[in-house]
Amino acid sequence: xxxxxxxxxxxxxxxxxxxxxxxxxxxxxxxxxxxxxxxxxxxxxxxxxxxxxxxxxxxxxxxxxxxxxxxxxxxxxxxxxxxxxxxxxxxxxxxxxxxxxxxxxxxxxxxxxxxxxxxxxxxxxxxxxxxxxxxxxxxxxxxxxxxxxxxxxxxxxxxxxxxxxxxxxxxxxxxxxxxxxxxxxxxxxxxxxxxxxxxxxxxxxxxxxxxxxxxxxxxxxxxxxxxxxxxxxxxxxxxxxxxxxxxxxxxxxxxxxxxxxxxxxxxxxxxxxxxxxxxxxxxxxxxxxxxxxxxxxxxxxxxxxxxxxxxxxxxxxxxxxxxxxxxxxxxxxxxxxxxxxxxxxxxxxxxxxxxxxxxxxxxxxxxxxxxxxxxxxxxxxxxxxxxxxxxxxxxxxxxxxxxxxxxxxxxxxxxxxxxxxxxxxxxxxxxxxxxxxxxxxxxxxxxxxxxxxxxxxxxxxxxxxxxxxxxxxxxxxxxxxxxxxxxxxxxxxxxxxxxxxxxxxxxxxxxxxxxxxx
RNA sequence: GCGCCUCUAGCUCAAUUGGCAGAGCAUCGGACUCUUAAUCCGCAGGUUCCGGGUUCGAGUCCCGGGGGGCGUACCA
Numbered sequence: 001x002x003x004x005x006x007x008x009x010x011x012x013x014x015x016x017x018x019x020x021x022x023x024x025x026x027x028x029x030x031x032x033x034x035x036x037x038x039x040x041x042x043x044x045x046x047x048x049x050x051x052x053x054x055x056x057x058x059x060x061x062x063x064x065x066x067x068x069x070x071x072x073x074x075x076x077x078x079x080x081x082x083x084x085x086x087x088x089x090x091x092x093x094x095x096x097x098x099x100x101x102x103x104x105x106x107x108x109x110x111x112x113x114x115x116x117x118x119x120x121x122x123x124x125x126x127x128x129x130x131x132x133x134x135x136x137x138x139x140x141x142x143x144x145x146x147x148x149x150x151x152x153x154x155x156x157x158x159x160x161x162x163x164x165x166x167x168x169x170x171x172x173x174x175x176x177x178x179x180x181x182x183x184x185x186x187x188x189x190x191x192x193x194x195x196x197x198x199x200x201x202x203x204x205x206x207x208x209x210x211x212x213x214x215x216x217x218x219x220x221x222x223x224x225x226x227x228x229x230x231x232x233x234x235x236x237x238x239x240x241x242x243x244x245x246x247x248x249x250x251x252x253x254x255x256x257x258x259x260x261x262x263x264x265x266x267x268x269x270x271x272x273x274x275x276x277x278x279x280x281x282x283x284x285x286x287x288x289x290x291x292x293x294x295x296x297x298x299x300x301x302x303x304x305x306x307x308x309x310x311x312x313x314x315x316x317x318x319x320x321x322x323x324x325x326x327x328x329x330x331x332x333x334x335x336x337x338x339x340x341x342x343x344x345x346x347x348x349x350x351x352x353x354x355x356x357x358x359x360x361x362x363x364x365x366x367x368x369x370x371x372x373x374x375x376x377x378x379x380x381x382x383x384x385x386x387x388x389x390x391x392x393x394x395x396x397x398x399x400x401x402x403x404x405x406x407x408x409x410x411x412x413x414x415x416x417x418x419x420x421x422x423x424x425x426x427x428x429x430x431x432x433x434x435x436x437x438x439x440x441x442x443x444x445x446x447x448x449x450x451x452x453x454x455x456x457x458x459x460x461x462x463x464x465x466x467x468x469x470x471x472x473x474x475x476x477x478x479x480x481x482x483x484x485x486x487x488x489x490x491x492x493x494x495x496x497x498x499x500x501x502x503x504x505x506x507x508x509x510x511x512x513x514x515x516x517x518x
Numbered sequence: 519g520c521g522c523c524u525c526u527a528g529c530u531c532a533a534u535u536g537g538c539a540g541a542g543c544a545u546c547g548g549a550c551u552c553u554u555a556a557u558c559c560g561c562a563g564g565u566u567c568c569g570g571g572u573u574c575g576a577g578u579c580c581c582g583g584g585g586g587g588c589g590u591a592c593c594a
C-alpha cells in the first residue's frame with residue numbers, strides 16, 4: 001500500500017477537509033475558561049477511584065489542523081497571545097535540559113509542544129511522559145525561532161497512560177499481521193492507514209448523500225436469511241435457539257430490496273455488510289460491504305449512467321480529479337465509460353468469435369486449450385463466461401461496462417430485449433477488476449421460477465453455490481415488480497481504487513484473521 | 519487447498535563455514551534552554567514461534583507443528 005504515497009496529500013492536508021467548520025475555534029478569541037479540569041459541579045472527584053487520576057472529561061478548543069490553517073503565516077519566533085487547548089497523543093518527545101519539545105497528534109494532524117522548564121507546570125512530570133500517552137495541553141500559539149508552529153505549554157494534564165510501549169517512532173510497524181490485529185496502534189503510527197480509512201469514511205458519506213439527492217431512500221434489510229439468495233456464494237450458517245431455526249448470514253440483500261420495490265419504495269439503497277464463506281485473498285474478505293440499489297422504471301442503461309456519474313462524482317470530491325493513477329497506470333474515471341458486449345471484448349482479447357449458437361463442444365475445446373476446467377453441468381453460457389473471465393477481464397483497464405451476459409449465468413436478470421439467450425446485465429470493470437454488477441431486473445414470476453429451477457438442477461449436479469428457490473420472493477413478483485434497474489457495487493474495492501491501495505485488508509479496519517496464538 | 523518465502527528484545531533489524539545472541543529506537547538513570555528520528559554517557563531488556571532430531575556445540579542444519587506474507591486455486 002506504500003506504492004503511490006507520493007501522489008497523495010499528507011496527513012494534515014487530507015484530513016483538513018473533514019474538519020467540521022462549526023468546530024472552528026481559531027482564530028476566534030480564546031474561550032473564557034479553557035477546560036483543563038473537569039467541569040465544576042460534576043461528580044468527578046466523588047466517584048474517581050483514588051488510583052485513577054485521569055479526568056473524566058476534557059474540553060479541547062481547537063483541532064490541530066485548524067492551528068496549521070490559522071497560523072501558517074506566523075514569522076519565526078512570533079508569539080500570538082492566543083491561548084488554545086488541544087488534546088491528543090504524545091508521539092515524540094525531545095528533552096533538552098531546561099527546555100522540552102513534544103509532538104502531539106490528534107485526529108487531524110501533529111503539532112509541536114514547546115515546554116520551557118521556567119513556565120511549564122510540573123516540568124519533571126512532563127519530561128517523564130511516555131510516548132503514546134494521551135495529553136491535554138493549554139497554551140499560547142507560537143512559532144519557534146527555528147520556524148516550527150507550536151503550542152507553548154501553559155498547563156497540561158495526562159488524559160491516559162500508554163502502559164504498552166509504542167512501536168519504533170521512525171519505522172512503525174512493518175508486520176502486516178500486527179498492523180491488522182492492533183489497528184488501534186497502526187492508526188497512530190501509519191499515516192497511510194489513517195489516510196485510507198478517513199477516505200473510506202468520506203467516500204461512503206458522499207455516496208449516501210449523492211443517492212439521497214437522487215431521491216433514493218436508505219433501508220435496512222435482514223442479515224439473517226432463512227434462504228440465502230441474491231448471489232452465487234457459500235453462506236455462513238447460524239442458529240436461532242428460541243425458534244429452533246437455522247439461518248444464513250446474507251450473501252446479498254438483493255431479493256429483499258426488490259421486495260421493497262414491489263412494496264412501492266421506488267428508489268431504495270442499502271449499504272450492506274454481506275458474508276461469503278470463501279477463501280481470503282488480496283481482494284477477498286469473508287465479510288465485506290456492498291452498495292445495492294434498485295430504481296423502479298429504470299433499465300440497465302439508466303444504471304450505467306448512474307454508475308459512471310456516481311464514481312466520477314466520488315473521485316472528483318475525494319481526490320479533486322477523475323484522473324487517477326492506479327498500479328502506476330493512468331485511469332480516467334470521467335463519464336461516459338466505454339460500453340462493449342462480453343462477446344466483442346472476448347474477441348478483442350482472445351481472438352475468439354463466439355455466440356450463443358456456438359456448439360458446446362467447440363467451446364469446451366477452447367477452454368481446454370487454455371487450461372480452463374470444464375464441468376459437466378456447464379452449458380454454453382457458462383463456458384463463454386469462463387472464457388471471458390480467464391482471458392479478458394483482467395486485461396480490461398477500463399473503465400468499461402461489459403454488457404449482455406448469458407442467461408444461464410444470470411438467474412435474476414431480465415431477458416435481453418433483442419438478443420435471445422442473453423440478459424440485460426453489465427459489469428463495470430476498472431483496472432482489471434469488477435467493481436459493480438447490474439441488470440434490468442427479471443420481473444416475470446414464471447420466468448423467475450424457471451430460472452430458479454435451472455439453479456436447482458445445477459445444485460443437484462454438484463454446484464453448491466447455485467441458488468435456492470425462494471417462494472416468498474416469487475410471491476412478491478406475483479404481486480407485480482415494475483420495470484426495475486438494480487446495481488451492486490463492492491464498496492471495499494471501490495475504496496481501494498479511489499485510495500490507490502491494492503489489498504482489501506488495507507481498506508477494512510479489522511479484517512478477518514485467525515485468532516492469535518492458535 | 520497447493521507452491522514459494524518468512525518468524526531473533528516492546529518496535530525496526532544484525533549475527534562469517536555450525537562457535538559466548540548484538541545494534542538503533544522505546545523504557546529506566548544522568549548531561550544539555552530552539553529541538554525536528556535531537557545529541558551525548560550509562561543501566562536493563564531474550565523460551566531466537568513451538569516440539570523433536572543431528573552435533574562437542576544449533577538463531578543457523580534436518581523432521582514435524584503453528585503464525586504471517588506472496589503467488590495460484592476458489593470467488594457472478
